Amino acid sequence: MQALQIYAGPQARQHLLEHGLRPRDVALLPGAAGGPKCFALNPLDRFIFGHWLKDSRHTVHLLGASVGAWRMACACMPDPDAALARMARDYIHQRYEHRPGKSPTARHVSEVFSACLAEHFAGHEATLLQHPRYRLHVFTSRGRHALLRREGKLRTPLGYLGAFTANAVSRTAMGGWLERVIFSDPRDPLPLHLKDYRTHQVPLDERNLRLSILASCTVPLWLQAVHDIPGAPAGAYWDGGITDYHLHLDYATMDGGLVLYPHFQNTVIPGWLDKGLRRRHRATERLANVVLLSPNPDWVKTLPNAKLPDRADFKGYGEDIDGRIRDWQRALAESQRLADEFEALVSRPGTVQALPL
Numbered sequence: 001m002q003a004l005q006i007y008a009g010p011q012a013r014q015h016l017l018e019h020g021l022r023p024r025d026v027a028l029l030p031g032a033a034g035g036p037k038c039f040a041l042n043p044l045d046r047f048i049f050g051h052w053l054k055d056s057r058h059t060v061h062l063l064g065a066s067v068g069a070w071r072m073a074c075a076c077m078p079d080p081d082a083a084l085a086r087m088a089r090d091y092i093h094q095r096y097e098h099r100p101g102k103s104p105t106a107r108h109v110s111e112v113f114s115a116c117l118a119e120h121f122a123g124h125e126a127t128l129l130q131h132p133r134y135r136l137h138v139f140t141s142r143g144r145h146a147l148l149r150r151e152g153k154l155r156t157p158l159g160y161l162g163a164f165t166a167n168a169v170s171r172t173a174m175g176g177w178l179e180r181v182i183f184s185d186p187r188d189p190l191p192l193h194l195k196d197y198r199t200h201q202v203p204l205d206e207r208n209l210r211l212s213i214l215a216s217c218t219v220p221l222w223l224q225a226v227h228d229i230p231g232a233p234a235g236a237y238w239d240g241g242i243t244d245y246h247l248h249l250d251y252a253t254m255d256g257g258l259v260l261y262p263h264f265q266n267t268v269i270p271g272w273l274d275k276g277l278r279r280r281h282r283a284t285e286r287l288a289n290v291v292l293l294s295p296n297p298d299w300v301k302t303l304p305n306a307k308l309p310d311r312a313d314f315k316g317y318g319e320d321i322d323g324r325i326r327d328w329q330r331a332l333a334e335s336q337r338l339a340d341e342f343e344a345l346v347s348r349p350g351t352v353q354a355l356p357l
Contacts, residue, residue: 003299003337004044006345007266008354009288012258016352021291021345023053027191027257028061029075030249031068033241033272035219036309037264038067039332040295042088043339044262045071050081052346056133059188063247065139065240067091069216073121073209076128076136083120090116092328095321103315110224113217117210125206135185136204138212139240139247142233143225144198145177149235151225160220163242167273171197171280174273180243181232183212193253196286197243202232216240219311245272252288259290264308266294266357283357292357295338303331 008016019025029048053060064072070087077083096104096112121128128136143149147159163177175198184190186203194201204212207230215226215237225236248270251259261268267281268290274280300308304327317324345352 001296001298002341003296003335004341004345005266005294005296006352006354007292007294007357009252009283009290009357011252011288012291013354013356015258015289016291016354018351020350020352021258021260023056024058025258026053026056026060026260027058027254028063028251028259029072030247030259030261031062031064031071032246032263032268033066033068033239033244034264035067035311036091036313036328038071039088039092039328040264040300040308040335040338041071041262042084042332043336044293044342045075046081046084047339047343048260048262049075049084050079052343058133059135060133061135061137061188061191063137063139063190063249064216065244065247066217066219068247069138069213069240070117072136073128073138073213076131076134077124078127086120088332090120092325092332100319106222106224109222110214110218113223114210114214117214121210121213125209129185129204129206129209135188137185137190138183138204138209138216139244140181140183140212140215140229140237141178141240141242141244142181142200143177143236143238144175144179148177150227151236156220156225164273167271168277171270171274174243174271178238178243180240181237183208183229183232191254191257193250196250200233202229205231207231212237239272242272245269245274248284248286250286251290252286254289257289259287261290261292263292263294266292266355268292268357287357290357291354293338293342295335299337303334 062072074083098104147155167174179198181200183204211229246268248268309328
């Protein structure tokens with residue numbers, strides 16, 4: 001049984017049949033939101049950034065929402081293999097103080113995670129932002145409606161109820177409640193159109209790098225909103241996955257190159273509030289040049305609990321923190337197969353067969 005499956009849009013499939021997959025073909029890599037599901041991709045990330053793309057000489061854009069932003073920032077470090085390995089280790093071993101039977105407070109989770117980001121990136125901001133080839137773009141969601149411009153015990157859940165209702169009508173309507181704010185490497189603009197949803201772009205710099213990643217990972221009600229990020233419009237910022245869960249963007253407007261997308265599933269869902277709207281899970285013409293790498297669902301069933309790790313495990317394992325850590329470590333170790341199979345695929349010349357997205 002193959003652990004890794006390859007899907008591609010029509011343009012990308014034709015390219016794979018004619019040329020295979022080479023580092024020089026890749027112009028952009030997205031990193032989706034998804035919390036602990038990212039463990040399935042960690043060995044694959046480490047091979048792609050630490051080895052396969054290491055000697056490339058062309059510009060590659062790295063886009064990340066939520067945990068995807070953390071992954072892509074690690075990829076921009078001087079030793080991406082080590083940075084990504086550390087990320088997985090720290091995520092797996094995270095512990096939060098809480099009362100028995102109670103969840104940790106959002107303030108405590110924010111403080112612990114902010115300290116973790118500081119350990120990873122403090123003092124390395126300039127190096128990360130001056131990477132010779134990679135251009136980082138961090139996706140966040142900013143509250144626009146009066147209920148979401150500042151965080152509040154009552155106003156935040158009411159605001160997200162309004163956003164949920166608006167989104168059920170259309171993603172455009174949700175733009176009245178939340179806008180997409182992208183903190184982008186100012187050296188090169190994003191090489192695609194962003195006309196699908198209300199968007200604001202901010203130059204990424206040393207002042208706002210860690211705060212933008214923190215905001216991008218700020219799940220509403222689980223962490224505290226990040227307010228008034230330097231260089232950006234005032235207001236409350238939350239998880240980039242709310243507006244762009246899987247970064248279903250208009251990649252087809254790029255001027256050449258493929259999108260290589262390591263993903264934990266074979267569908268690309270536009271926003272976090274679209275998870276229950278199956279009609280929005282279909283592939284579109286926007287993904288024509290996307291090559292998507294994802295775990296085989298049959299292989300996923302061989303993992304602990306027959307699924308990828310997810311955020312529900314924090315509650316599911318309860319006080320058995322050691323049990324959660326043990327099973328997440330096993331899932332991470334088993335995911336080495338994805339990296340091994342991708343390495344075998346790209347190490348031999350010739351065509352690459354892909355399933356249609």
